[in-house]
Amino acid sequence: MTDEITRRLALASTTVVTTVLGMGFWTEDAAAQTSPAATVLVTGASRGIGIEFVKQYAARGYNVIATARDPAKATDLQAVAAAHKNVSVERLDVMDHAGIDALAAKLKGTPIDILINNAGIGGGGANQVFGKINFAVFDEVMKTNVEGPLKVTEAFVEHVAASAQKKIMMVSSSQGSIASVRSASLYFYRASKSALNMVTVNLAKAVKDRGIIVGMVAPGATDTDFMIEVRGRIPLGKPSERTAGMIAQIDTFTMEKSGQFFEWNGEQVPW
Ligand SMILES: NC(=O)c1ccc[n+]([C@@H]2O[C@H](COP(=O)([O-])OP(=O)(O)OC[C@H]3O[C@@H](n4cnc5c(N)ncnc54)[C@H](OP(=O)(O)O)[C@@H]3O)[C@@H](O)[C@H]2O)c1
Secondary structure, rough: OOOHHHHHHHHHHHHHHHHHHHHOOOOOHHHHOOOOOEEEOOOOOOOHHHHHHHHHHOOOEEEEEEOOOOOOHHHHHHHHHHHOOOEEEEEEOOOOOOHHHHHHHOOOOOOOEEEEEOOOOOHHHHOOOOOOOOOOOOHHHHHHHHHHHHHHHHHHHHHHHEEEEOOOEEEOOOOHHOOOOOOOOOOOHHHHHHHHHHHHHHHHHHHHHOOOEEEEEOOOOOOOOOHHHOOOEOOOOOOOHHHHHHHHHOOOOOOHHHOOOEEOOOOOOOO
């Protein structure tokens, strides 16, 4: 009798699940929430596009490791973490190689499905006018935008290799597209993103045999602190919309696309 009750209960629960699936309740978000939950690590998560990645992946049920170079000052991020138990905040300055290694060691054994190298700086337009180039800022931009993502990727590649999704994503910029240059500006910001793209293409080839997908996504001109100099002069997209677009690209990044570069809206960026 007890066996019969157990069998009927099992049948009933199967029917409920089947019905729910049939009604279209099964979404990609639900898929992302299967046990164990997928994990994403975001650099530069204190504000701008980085904090949007945190909010949107958290809402999808991911475990989010949100990194900031000064967590105490990242009050908006702390508020997001307080509201979501699946968000943890860690200190990470992408220029601090020892600090990157220390965080990788602390997280040893934690699979990271998606590593998002988002942290980046522009360097300021006035510092990169030919004839008045500020070479100290040039170095800082290259260290942040090129060395940073490469070092972070070196440190966390085993965490990604141990995950289910195995994705490493760079937030690049169409400013790094040599084919798209129409007039001279942003010498070293552009150079940094071109260099990041080359680093990424190399990485894609280096880790392909391990099943790791490496790609570039770009938000287009987006209304963050980064664009403060041009705010009001050119149209800027909303961070929430542009980040959702990049997440859609990341969702559909397959091994066939590894080493390629897509705008938030799915357009492929020319080299
Ligand atoms: N906004 C755009 O129109 C646009 C367009 C194309 C590409 N992008 C790219 O998108 C990415 C994010 O830019 P955003 O618009 O969100 O800029 P943002 O609002 O200025 O935010 C930049 C983020 O990077 C962090 N960061 C800077 N240096 C760092 C370091 N050494 N270590 C760790 N974190 C560091 C900042 O942290 P702090 O708060 O500590 O300074 C901040 O969280 C960048 O890679 C940028 O190149 C932006």
